[in-house]
Amino acid sequence: MRDQVIVDGVSLAVAPGATVGLLGPNGSGKSSLLRLLAGLRPTTTGCVLLDGADISTLTRRVVARRLAVVDQESVTDADPTVRDVIALGRLPHRAPWSPESARDRTVVQEASVAMRTDHLLERRYASLSGGERQRVQIARALAQEPSELLLDEPTNHLDVRHQLELLELVVAAPTTTVMALHDLNLATSYCDEVVVLSGGRVVEAGPPQEVITEEVVHRVYGVRARVEQDEQGVHVRFLRS
Numbered sequence: 078m079r080d081q082v083i084v085d086g087v088s089l090a091v092a093p094g095a096t097v098g099l100l101g102p103n104g105s106g107k108s109s110l111l112r113l114l115a116g117l118r119p120t121t122t123g124c125v126l127l128d129g130a131d132i133s134t135l136t137r138r139v140v141a142r143r144l145a146v147v148d149q150e151s152v153t154d155a156d157p158t159v160r161d162v163i164a165l166g167r168l169p170h171r172a173p174w175s176p177e178s179a180r181d182r183t184v185v186q187e188a189s190v191a192m193r194t195d196h197l198l199e200r201r202y203a204s205l206s207g208g209e210r211q212r213v214q215i216a217r218a219l220a221q222e223p224s225e226l227l228l229d230e231p232t233n234h235l236d237v238r239h240q241l242e243l244l245e246l247v248v249a250a251p252t253t254t255v256m257a258l259h260d261l262n263l264a265t266s267y268c269d270e271v272v273v274l275s276g277g278r279v280v281e282a283g284p285p286q287e288v289i290t291e292e293v294v295h296r297v298y299g300v301r302a303r304v305e306q307d308e309q310g311v312h313v314r315f316l317r318s
């Protein structure tokens with residue numbers, strides 16, 4: 078269905094440096110919205126502004142110098158090493174056909190250390206586990222030194238330590254981050270704001286402690302939960318039906 082409307086009536090302003098979580102059930106439009114924000118999909122009406130400039134008027138190279146995307150389809154059909162994949166993040170910063178600079182190599186090394194992938198640098202990307210690939214893709218995005226980072230379910234393959242490390246890193250970075258998340262507890266712990274989508278529309282938006290309530294969880298996901306708050310923050314506990 079070519080003319081199906083997937084994301085409709087969404088108005089979203091993201092403050093510089095903020096970490097925003099996109100929440101919502103499967104098929105609610107999170108990935109589609111991320112692709113619109115990245116300029117990877119054209120809008121039929123409305124626009125996406127990057128520092129006031131309509132993203133559809135900017136070249137891919139200009140966008141790639143400041144905005145990095147890790148989506149769920151970050152695959153490649155060549156057989157590169159992990160280092161090659163992370164080094165792709167430097168391409169927008171290099172003049173065409175110019176060799177890698179010492180700084181490019183340093184940034185690649187630092188990004189791989191940040192995502193604990195430095196021991197994998199000489200491995201073939203295709204031989205990695207799902208979680209290792211996910212960390213390499215995020216290292217590639219960090220090597221891009223973006224001011225905006227768009228992440229589609231960045232924690233879905235990661236073990237609990239790597240989930241927490243990644244989100245700590247995202248929150249500590251000066252980067253503006255918008256990420257699709259399924260884990261409501263991670264969203265309450267790490268996001269300044271959350272945007273809840275349902276059927277391609279924003280149904281709730283705001284600070285997670287205000288948005289993630291028992292009523293919203295039930296209305297949007299159709300499940301019963303206890304939402305409790307203590308000195309550690311907000312916790313969502315799902316109830317068996």
Ligand SMILES: Nc1ncnc2c1ncn2[C@@H]1O[C@H](COP(=O)(O)OP(=O)(O)OP(=O)(O)O)[C@@H](O)[C@H]1O
Binds near residue numbers: 103107108110
């Ligand atoms: N190219 C496309 N053509 C037709 N329908 C599409 C296309 N891309 C996405 N959709 C549909 O749009 C809806 C939103 O999809 P999207 O991938 O944005 O959801 P999501 O919230 O990221 O879901 P999930 O949590 O499952 O990853 C889904 O019903 C999906 O099937």
